[in-house]
Amino acid sequence: MKDTKILIIVVVAVISGLLLIPTITGKEVSWFPSHKINLGLDLRGGMQIVLQVEVDKAVRDELGRIGQQELPDKLKEESVTLKKAYVSDTADKLIVEFNDENDRNKARTILEAQWKQFTIEDTRSAGGPALALGMQKEVIAGIRENALKQARQMIDNRINEFGVAEPEIYTSGGEQIIVRLPGVVDPGRAKQLIGRTAVLEFKLLTDKAICGPTKDELLRPYGGQPPEGYATYARVAKKSSSDESGYCLLRKTPDFAGSYLTDARMGFGQYQEPEVEFQFNQEGARKFGELTGANIGKQLAIVLDNQIYSAPVINSRISSRGQITGSFTPEDAQDLAIVLRAGALPVPVRIEEERTVGATLGEDSIHRGTVSFIVGGLAVVFFMALYYRTIGFSANLALVLNVAMVLGGMAALGATLTMPGIAGIILTVGMAVDANVIINERVREELRLGKSPPAAVRVGYDRALWTILDSHATGLIAAAFLYEFGTGPVKGFGVTLIIGLISSVFTAIVITRVIADRLAARSRDTLSI
């Protein structure tokens, strides 16, 4: 029995030690199931961005598309005329207006029979009798999920092209994407790269579309509000030419979409200024050729994420190539090319949270964390040895093993060590000591009652067992909530605490017991405790 225990202890100790080899030597061993302990961004430096993905816009867009295309087509087929279809303010319904009740009722019968993905209700709108088409919850959930997935994929592509080592990108809570970029990055550049929606559109300056220096001037003929289907767009300021600033009034629907893009590269313009050159695929080239061929002499605005980069005059038919000019630095142009190449996000994203830690602070944190760990640990170790003498050494051995097990466990689980995590390990030391104190005080009591050392150790450990289990269990409950609801560094704290509490039970109950039993067996009437 005792031998099995010793065997278990040796195995655990050896495994913990082995798990830490990559961390200590700094080398990864390919066949070994353990890696270096991940350092959190707060320790190694780096950047974390939380992106809010506007998944509701995907639902709105889809409803809008159905209202513009599928629904009119469907009703035309059945020869029912509809007046107007638009997305409700709540963005989960399509409101369809009809000329009279008769048309509405006909449409209702048809749609109820054939469009099962909608719940259909009668409603009245300002324009007369109408139907409200509500999308089923599951369909909405599917659209949202898909938008999130696609956005994630796009951001993945962009970061891969940008070239950051070991990026972590994952979705969270149904509408967020969390991006972690370890190491030193240029935060401004990274944010430009990740946070850009990158919707490229081309809009002709025809009909009412004009440009001017101020919004007010453009909107004056329309009483301050843009006419239906139009919106104002800001022009990107350029350092070189003063005439190209201000705003343009443009149609909302683009004349040509950037989704036909196959390639984008940084290039240099005629004055050697950086620009982004792009190329369309075959279909795109044909369509773009038609558009430009038919509109020679007119201006074509190149709009990226609702900002006008330039609005050159079309001099001749252009088919497959074009360029975006702006006052780009080479890095700007390069990053924009990456973003265009990787593709536009299906819906806009917003940077909701940003955390950057430079190398200086990371190093300082590691240094301070280590120093306080060593000082605190040594103080505890000295105290235990002084107070409990021989048994104190056994408690200290358990303490060292405990820390090794926590670190080994973290390496094996691929957990991340953060600054609060270091605090967690220090607290684990406190908990482990507590277990030993409880046991030793119990054993002392039994000895005072006149029991022989072996009997005192046996009774003391047995009595202390449940106390230790109970106290660790409540600790685990608190730690589990920290892990579940904590984010970032706090989650790391929860992880270390959980692993630490488990290993603390093991070291206190199993490891020190074996040593205490042996010591007690050898000492006939006194025990150094």
Add this chain to the structure above:
Amino acid sequence: MHKFREIIPQGTKIDFMGHAKYVVPFTVTLAIISLVWMFTKGFNWGIDFAGGLEMRVEFKGAAQNVKIADVRKAMDELPKALNLQDLEVNDFVIPGKNVYAIKAKGEERVARAGGDVALHDLSSKLLEYLEGRYGKGNVEIVSTDMVGPRVGHTLRKAGILAVVGALGGILVYIGFRFDFKYGQGAVIATAHDVIITAGLFAILQREINLTAVAALLTIAGYSTNDTIVIFDRIREGRRGKYRTLPLREAINKSINETLSRTILTSGVTMLAVLAMLFLGGETLFDFSLAMTFGIIIGTYSSIFIASPLYVWADELFASRRKARRAAR
């Protein structure tokens, strides 16, 4: 016979339940003051929960000797377009470096800030401004924390959920392992500790951030742990050698017996926490401060809050039983 090194001499007989008469009103008052303070003056929510921007900036090279007053002046002269007034500027200690923390807190302020500039561009704009003022290469971002209003909201909800959930979980566990008479004592004592520590944060107006919540939860865990050890002993005594003693006396004996353990554990944990408090730097300071305070309160609440509550519940149950018996 055995000679042990002891902090608490054998045979110590402190009348804890007797002293509880004076300690309970005192500490309950303390808890009430904390609660009142929390609800009137409120917490100084850090940007994790309130939203906002906090940047720690190192000044080096030609800007090596920039003083905090210079940085404050620079912030006062920020371009109007950024719409960021009354930024807080504080020291941030990294030995051998000249670092200051610049902070804009509060979701409304942040939403207002920037004008045409998006929230996430603010840090870049601030850096640009400082670089323009002190020269490129002379200012370096040590760290940036930007939390949008929506995230702040989610984080606050998660934080509250974590604290309340942990307390509930602990109650269920103790109810399961002991019984309600013990369970309510342990949970009220733990809640008392959390409230007073949170109250300390409110009174000192130290920031409540994610780390502070972690500290509060750790205190909850620690305090219950401490209470459980004592309760275990009380239960063991009442079932065994102190079965015939009056309740208060039995509890006094049990607490005296565990006293050296209580003091030792608190003391040793304190050693580790104090090391963090003095050597851990700014990142760990608030955490260690809360822990130091929490350990002290957690220790005395096990003795002076949890145990008397148990006595009270036990006596209440006993008198009800007696009344019922008399009625029959």
